[in-house]
Amino acid sequence: MNKLFFKIFILVLLLSHPAFSKSNSPLLPDIPSGIKKIDLGDTAKINALLRLASTYVNKPGEQADDLSNAINYGNQALSLSHQYHFLPQEIAAYSLLSQSYREKKDIVAGRKYAEQGVKLLPKNSTTIEAADVLAELSTYYDATNADSLIIKINYFTKSVGILRKVAPRTKKLADGLKFLGDLKNSRYDLKEAVSLLNESLALYQLLGVKQLQDIYDLLGDALTSSGNTVEGLSYQLKALKTAEMFKDTSQMISTIYYRLAFTYNSINQDNRTAEYMDKASYYALKNRNNNDWIMISGSLGTIYNKLGRYREAVKTCEEALIKCPTTDYQNQTNLITNLLFAATATKKLDKASGYYNRLKQLTDAHNIELSPTDAAMIEYLIAMKQFPEAELQVEKFIKYAAVTQSLISKQKIEHYQFQVDSARGNFLSAISHQENAHLLRDSMLSRNYNKQIGRMQMTFDLQKKDQEIAFKAKHIDLLTHQNQLQNSALHSQKMIRNLFIASVLLLMALLAVLYNRYKLKHQANNDLQEQQEEINTQNEYLRQLVDEREWLLKEVHHRVKNNLQIVISLLNSQLSNIKDVVAIDVIRDSQNRMRSISLIHQKLYQFDNLATIDAGDYIREIALYLQDSFDTFGHIKLRVDVAPVRLDVSQAVPIGLILNEAITNSIKYAFADQTDKQVSINLTSTDNHVRLMISDNGKGLSPEIDIKQSKSLGMQLMTGLSRQIRAQLKITSNNGLTIELEWQQADPFHTSTHRGV
Structure with a gap:
């Protein structure tokens, strides 16, 4: 059930794309007074408002201000389009408002806008706005519920049908085909899913899209689910290669690793399954996608149990269960299932009893079906020798296997029925179930064996062709080389001797030059070192001279300033003996002049700048x-x-x-x-x-x-x-x-x- 739930969760993420809508209902807002001041045609006004709303709602992230702006512009567009009876724009406005409220987590309001937009659609409408509002309404139907999933597929099928007519050979149609194919895959309509996804891939390639890891991954998952494991695995590996080539570290790489893990699990390569599942968990945690990390932890716990790594299974599931929301019943069920399985396998039946009771309450209260939970319960009931209850649980597990057509599930059912019948004394039935279990196991082993032989044969053929090509190339090169050797044997020997002599002479000359250069360099280094020491000595002497000169200059300025102050003081003393006003003024003017000069000398000796x-x-x-x-x-x-x-x-x-x-x-x-x-x-x-x-x-x-x-x-x-x-x-x-x-x-x-x- 983990795989089904993951498909549905990813589908919900993929379906969160822009949609547009219109109205004649209580949802219709008042017309803003300022909007009529825009000097544009009515249609241009509305289209401009719709573009603004679309820009804000489709900005990366879900910022509150952006969503508020999107709602504001959407309401304005809705009011005007309703006033002027522009039906396509009104439908587009409803669709945008629905998307805005949905991203704002106001699901009730968002769904009302989408439903109102769909109600306004004319019969057999074939417009982009119709396709968008139908796709938008489909996002409100829960893909985890079988009945709801049918309605969701119905709406999206209509949306894609319109796009085939009005937007052929567009990325919008390619996206729609991809989402619809994923929906079909979730409902196990595998043939239709593969067809839609192949059509989407062809359209992407026609449009020149290079980053195709998501469509490769979906197509690979659908093919492996339909039993075409080899082709499915090739697409999944191509998805991984494409993601690594474009350095994709988003949640998509986690999804690719997760589905690859399930594919390897289907061919019983358990260690490879655990390796890829662990990588999926790492990237989900790195992208802070708590919901996916919890779900992947449940799957990782399952494979750890299968490998007998019970401690790791318990640790992984307990950590995820702590962070799992109380309303996420599906993931709670998966995690507790793994804990029940590990406790039963390690004979910790007291703990297993607690997990069993919790699991029973969850499945009964919330009607959780189509889950491997039944297998864990059967293991526990058989361990507790509660065979009637185990038989009832086997019946539920049979229904699950009938839907998934999984050979592993069918083999387990036959094994459980063998155990129950043996305990109750129905030996003929027990033998029959045991034989069926062996046949199914042999069938799986045979399937895996044939696949391995096919891969080995393919590898062998490729290696053989490569060896043949390499041998032929080598043989041609050898013949050519032998011919050249025969034509130039004597000439080569002479050339080798001459080259050897020349090389020896050249080496001796080179050694002589190198020795001479070494001596010259050594002498030059010694000369430079002596010169450097002399320069350093001169620099030190000059620095001392400069310091002494600066000190002397400061001392001169200081003494000049003091001498001027003495003169000023002498003149000041003389003033007391002079009665002539004119003479006093003359002496004071002279004092002021000398004071002006004295200030200059004072500043020169007080600071470093002389x-x-x-x-x-x-x-x-x-x-x-x-x-x-x-x-x-x-x-x-x-x-x-x-x-x-x-x-x-x-x-x-x-x-x-x-x-x-x-x-x-x-x-x-x-x-x-x-x-x-x-x-x-x-x-x-x-x-x-x-x-x-x-x-x-x-x-x-x-x-x-x-x-x-x-x-x-x-x-x-x-x-x-x-x-x-x-x-x-x-x-x-x-x-x-x-x-x-x-x-x-x-x-x-x-x-x-x-x-x-």
Whole structure:
């Protein structure tokens, strides 16, 4: 029964494909207000919505958002198609909604949509929409129930019949034929199943489809079930080869291994059966397909019992039984059957009794038929010497064998009847059953023997042909070679002698060259090593010189900064003895200038970079120092906006002095009685050109002052310093005074020593 159940389960998976539908029922939703805003024809609107719904429902996986979008677009398409009486689109919408709800696990709602779509079909309808909705409705019928399976096949047969008319030579028809063939195989309509699957395979090949492992596997299973084991096995091996060629690790490879295992089981190759069944279990677990893994575990337990590997059977089935859903009665039955068989075979009759009772409850409560469960129960009842009950169970097993036409099942029945009749004293009947059991066993052995002889003969013939071809080719090559030897024997001997002498000479010359190259290379390596040691010594000496130079430079900058601070302090002391205001201003201006220069030397010895300073930090410190020096906090706002620019020392001193003069001038002379006093400093850099702008919002210069003719010390300083760094100096007076200085940024690695001011 495991094999039948697996066929049905795989069939349900294969039949989960898109379907379309229409309505005039309570399922009909309201028309969304926004949909009429689409500037398209009515048919185009509906078709667009149907394509959207189909896209979302057929996306890989079953995401909640995708299914919600599919339902939303499907409802819109259903509303419009019903409003405008577009029957094909309405049927398509019902079919899509059915599929969406089915994948959302709302089976009741999904089935209602499918049934409503089928009700709308005109008599003898031959449209793609009709084929799809019939196929969709068939998915709601349980293939494990005989009556339900007939209805399922009926609907799908109608769907395929329509596709033959409206979609010949299409992949859609090939898929339909494949699914229908699998359904027929599940119902043991094997001749029809093989015919449909062959037709599907031919159509796939005509369409150029390469990945045919699923159809090969189905066809192989149908052929082996119908008794054509050799051809069936060839298709199944072709399915495995195709899957491996395309590196298929999906659930399909698990299915292929599972069916191959059953085929090898049918020809009593039990070890190969266990090997393939174990691989099927591995891939089912790898693909996280819990249901298939549970079902395969049941089959694996069966073959372990057959091989006498009872511990492995018990372990496998107990692990699967823990994860088996409580509502999965079929797999529960299979697993407990194996546990009952193993317990009976190992004489653990107390455990066997518990398994028997559980099995009896399951089969009676849920009407589970056509299962090897009967065989396990018979084994247990005979072991417990409950022969009347065993006889009743044998009767049930006879019905199962009549459906499957399995020789193994028939042989077991005869063996069980022999045991029951022997125990009850019906010796004539027992002898008859024993003879029948032996005949069936001999028949199976004969069948297997003939197959083995056929395979051996085929292998022998192929090997013989290969040997004949190889012998003929070898014989021709031998004759040709002998002829060549006879024609060139003397010439070859002479050539060999000459080649040998030449080879010896060439070898000696090669050895001499190699020895010479070795000596040269050895000498070169020694020279390089000496040079490298000398270079390393020089590098170390240079590094020490560089470190010493950097230390000396920092010490020089430090001392210059200290000397400038001493001068500033001396001037500050002198201020206490001077009463002349003009003289005091002159000395303070000089202090500020020296402070600007002192800041540069301070920054040079505080940081590792002895060539440049950060313009931003330098300008801010000068500005804050001058603001503090003139005590303008709270009176004059100072706004500093500078770009990340580094200044060479030769540029920093002149720029610092110009900045000092400009800010001092603005603080001292720019403002009168105005309240909003502001001095702005802006430094920008573009394409290696730097621009410094110092501006205030004061009264500006008096109109009678000629900047170019000015003899003031501050103006002379700014003019002279700007020339020194080759900068353009521009002074404008418009709503305040603006001093603008623009120069090209110097390369610190190509800058000479400081030029004098």
